[in-house]
Amino acid sequence: MKIITAVVKPHRLDEIKEALQAFGVHGLTVTEASGYGRQRGHTEVYRGAEYTVDLVPKIRIEVLTEDADADELIEVIVKAARTGKIGDGKVWSLPVDTAVRVRTGERGPDAL
């Protein structure tokens, strides 16, 4: 199993949810997050002085998946999240030891 984490622009959430649903993913976790990447926030000019907004609002999406689906899922998310502009975000995956469905106690891939 893998966990895929995506940190992306907030307004892409609806598209990503639709794309994931079309792919057959039925569960995900969404968190409001802020941060910056290589673009180091964005720079704005206010009353002649340049200042940097260093923490940009993002959303963080987490999806648990089976190993075999991970690469394709990442592609699906990336495609849905892309606007082509700076600050589109990042997607990564990590291996997961175990997962348990709380209600039934099912473990492993059955719990997904």
Add this chain to the structure above:
Amino acid sequence: MTESVDAQDSSYAAARLRLLNQEAQSGPPRRAALATLTDQWLASLATEAAEATGTGGYALLAVGGYGRGELSPRSDLDLVLLHEPDGAKSIAALADRIWYPVWDLGLALDHSVRTPAEARKTAADDLKVQLGLLDARHIAGDPALTSALRSAVLADWRNQAPKRLPALHEMCQERAERQGELSYLLEPDLKEARGGLRDATALRAVAASWLADAPREGLEEARTRLLDARDALHLVTGRATDRLALQEQDAVAAALGLLDADTLLRQVYEAARRISYASDVTWREVERVLRSRESRPRRRGLLGRAAPRAFGGGPATPTEQERVPLADGVVELEGEAVLALSARPERDPVLPLRAAAAAAEAGLPLSIHAVRKLAAAARPLPVPWPAEAREQLVTLLGAGESTVPVWEALEAEGLITRLIPDWERVRCRPQRNAVHRFTVDRHLVEAAVQAAGLTRRVGRPDLLLTAALLHDIGKGWPGDHSEAGEVIARDVAARIGFGRADVETLAVLVRHHLLLIDTATRRDLDDPETVRMVAETVRDTSTLELLAALTEADALATGPAAWSTWRASLLEDLVTRVAGALDTGALPDSGDRAPTAEEERLAIEAARTGGPVLTLHAETEAEAEGEAQDEALGVELLLAVPDKPGLVAQAAGVLALHRLTVRAADLRSFDPIGEGPVALLSWRVSAEYGALPEAARLRTDLARAFDGTLDIESRLAERESAYPRRRGITPPPPRVTIAPGTSQTATVLEVRAHDAPGLLHRIGLALAAAAVTVRSARISTLGANAVDAFYVVGKDGNPLPESRAREVAKQVEAALR
């Protein structure tokens, strides 16, 4: 022996099960039947145990809810085993023989074993034990033991009431703080929340103290309703829970034979409102009684009399001396806002709103007698409402936290729905939404409370507060609630007397109250199309700032999940971008308007005589409606005087001395006959306590103020110390901003502050101290908020440089704090 006891236990368990599964019986009869059944079982357990252990001199008591004979399916059995001091040896064995069978049946047991003296001592130390014992009921053993303890405990309670009732009140308040309010919460705790079963029990305890009693109308029905809901909840969940969680609500409603969960919640809310209103009134009454008991001995000492003066006749009684005026027809008496002796609700249709606004502003509750008198006697307001009614509503909405109890009091006596009939639809209406924590009506009031903290951000606080109150008024109608809400909001806004342009703005605010937050969190803000779409919808910056403040107030009122720095930053980003895309929209400079013939006549006379010239017109709004009215609602005052620095401060100071409140003002300056500029001030003022100003005295005082022979400062200070005003609420601090690019000829300073006597006088002083000249001004008071624009120039007659303008703004702001 053991066998027969076991057989008894299982037959009790079976009977209990039959009773709970018997659909024909529910509500109070079932609770009573369950208590009786349990009594019989426990009595036989105790009797047999006493025989077996050879114990005498004991009694088994039910306390708390069980003591009242009200057992819910999963309620604890609250038991006290009472014994004579010398019977201590065998009592432990006796207790075992009672407690163990209870435990064996899996019932929750709350038990104690005490001598009567110990029981009294514990009750004295622990309020909860005391409350439980007030309802003690004999089950088995020696009835004399029980009745002796009951009488002793009740006597103790009555004797110690002055000390213990305040402690009980404090306990109730803490619990309310922790648990929230049953009347508004979407997943309420039927027992612990404010207005819940524990509060109902506390009211019984107050009544048992003989110190005060609750208004009883509907109270018992309300309590029964909550108990019924709890029974159903226990049966549905199979647990001893009191929290009506979303997931249980449908099943509980079905078990009670109700249509759906919404119907259930509405009933629960109605019941809780009844109980919490009764609690509010009762606790205030307790405080009043205790205060008068405290002060009586002292006064006796002071006056050398045995008793306070009798009613009627003679000089003012002490209570009359304590009447502090709050507004026309409203006074403060013993920590409550009450109607003045001179108030005539049957002739004064604005009185309910005026009394409510005055109470909220002073941070006081509105007395139940006042509300009832108003509900019984007050006539309906004419439609559209007169200006004063609208302003009082805005003042009431703008008072912050203290708005809520006053609103609740009006609501409890049906005054709100009388004022705004559309309120009925949202009253007690639950919302099926995980983000919301309140009912629709409470959410709307809460939004106004939150908006009151944001009034300095907008040019029209009255529209912000009204929009906050109305933004979800469309809930409960089919279709999109924003669309339905727009239609209703138009209606209500016109009804309460807003002009056509304001009605339009309110309609836009209600229709689009979700536009900003939806766009900010779901659309690409870098896309110019997003910004263009929002800009086209809101049309101008003043609507944008209103909508932004409304968005924040709405979110803050919704629940903790609806507002975060994350959301705030997205919203701010959107608003900044949209503001950049909108025209800043120039304020019309009132100095540009040509004077009327009357103004010109006054100005010429002022220029000739070199002194102030004024005319007074009483406003005749009510006469136009064909209504008999003794007092004028407001006065138009036109004043012309040769222009000189400090004029605004002096004129405003004299008005404040005459107890005139400035509702609106307009100042311009022009040169009528080429002999120097004349300032022309047109005021709309209202008298604080209804009495009209005398033109002659006003003229004399103005003349003295302008030639410097009237010391306004010390006269105002004198009056302030003679009639200290109540501290009341803490409004948001004043704010002075520079309106961007609005005038070519002057710098526009916008002052936003909480209105107070002499405010304009202080602003005038601050402007004079900053050495700027006021060329023209537009003053408006919207509810309790003053929004004043001053067009000022420097000594050279030109607009101030930007850095200087910022400095002046800061200086004025500091002077007003």
